[in-house]
Amino acid sequence: MVNISTFAISLVTMTIPNKKSSILKKILRSLLVIALLFGLYLAGWYLYYKTQYPAVSPLSPIEVQSNDSIVERGRYLSNHVFVCFECHTPRNFNLFGAPLIESQQGAGNVKMQSNPEHGVFYSTNLTPYNLGSWTDAEIIRAITMGVHKNGEPLYFGMPSFKYEKIPLDDLKAMVAYLRTLKPIRNEVPEGKPASWEVWKNMRTWQENIQLAGKQQFSSSAEYGAYLAEAGSCISCHQTYVNGQPTSDLVLGGGYPFVLPGRKDTIRASNISSDKTYGAARYTKENFIARFKYFATKEGKKIPAPKGRFQTPMHWTMYAGMNDSDLGAIYDFLLSLPAVSKPVQVYTPVD
Ligand code: HEC
Ligand code: HEC
8 A cells, every 4th residue: 555655656746858748648647646546545445344344343152052952942943933044955946935955954055046136145054064163152143243253244145134133042042953954065155246335235234233132022913023024024025115115014015026047926915914915814823824734745745837836935944833933923913004905926927
C-alpha cells in the first residue's frame, strides 16, 4: 500500500522533458493517476471488508455431553424440525417431497438452487469426515452465527439467522448427534459469489449473538411461532410482493418455485387462518395427520417424475415431527390473520 502511494505521488510530480507532446502526456499522466487512485480505493475497500468482517468473535469452549437421549433429541431436531438435512444430504427428486437418500446422510455437496444470482454454493459435509476437526463451540458458532471455524463467512444459504433462538441445550444435542453420523468421504467445492456485492454481503450479515437459554413460551401458539421460523415454514409460505416478503407476518402463500431440471411451477399454499383457503379448513387432528401420512410406507413412495406434481416442501422430513410440535405450529397458524385468497398450487407445463 505504502509503496503504491509513493509511486503515485512521484508520478504526479514527475517532469516530462518533451514539450511538444506535453499535452498528451499530461492527459496520460492524469489518467494514470486516476487509475492508480481507483486501484487504491479498491484495494482499501477489499482490505477493509476482508479484515473487519465477519464481526464475530470466537465462542468460549463449550462441552457437549452425549448419551442416547441427547443424541435422539439432536436427531429429531435436525431431521424433523429444523430440517438441516434438506440441504446437507442428497435427495431423491423422483419421489414426492424428495426424501433423503439415507445412505448419504450429511454428505453435503448439494448445489444450492434457490438464488442462482448469488453465485454457486454447495452445502457442506456434516459428517465427522469434515466436522471431526471442529470443536463443539466452532460447530455451534457456525450454526447460529454463520461463520466457518477459520473465521471466514458462510454463505447465507446456510440460514443461521433462523437458528439464533435455538436453546443451547438443543444446539448441543444436535452437535452430539452430528458426531454419531457415519463419516462419508466427500470433498465439497468452495462456493463462488457471483459479484463483489454478494461477496461483501456475505461478510457483513453476521453478528455476535447471545446463545439462548431454556426458552419460556407463554402459549402453544408462541412456541409454534418459534418452530415455524426455525423450521423454515415462514420463509416459504410468507406472502411476497415484488419478490420481497411482506412486512406483516402473513402466510397467504403464492411464492412460485421452479424445481431443478423442471419447468412446471409449484406455489406455496395459503396456510393463513382462513377457513376457506387456509390452514383453518383442517382440524388440528387432520392437520397433524396430513403430515404423518408422509411417514407411512405409501407416503414415502409417491412417484413424482418430471411432469408430475412435485413439491419443494420436505413433507417426509417434517412427517417425523411429534404431535405436540405440529399441534403448536397449527395453533400459531390459527393465531395469524386470515388471507381469503386461493393459490393455484400447481401449474403443469402444457
Ligand atoms: C437451506 C439450506 C441449509 C439448511 C436448512 C442448513 N444448512 Fe448448513 N449450510 C448450508 C450451506 C449452503 C453451507 C455452506 C455455506 C458456504 O459454503 O459458505 C452450510 C454450512 C454449514 C456448516 C459449516 C460447515 C463447513 O464445513 O463449513 C455447518 C456446521 C452447518 N451448515 C450445519 C447446519 C445445521 C446443524 C443445520 C440445521 C440446524 C443446517 N446447517 C441447516 C445450507 C443449509
Ligand atoms: C421449501 C418451501 C416450503 C417449506 C420449508 C414449507 N412448505 Fe409447506 N408447502 C410448500 C409448497 C410449495 C406447498 C404446496 C405444494 C404441496 O402441497 O406440497 C406447501 C404445502 C403446505 C401445506 C398444504 C396446504 C393445503 O392447502 O393442503 C401445509 C399444511 C403446509 N405446507 C405447511 C407447512 C408447515 C407447517 C411448514 C413448516 C413445518 C412448511 N409448510 C414448510 C412449501 C414449503
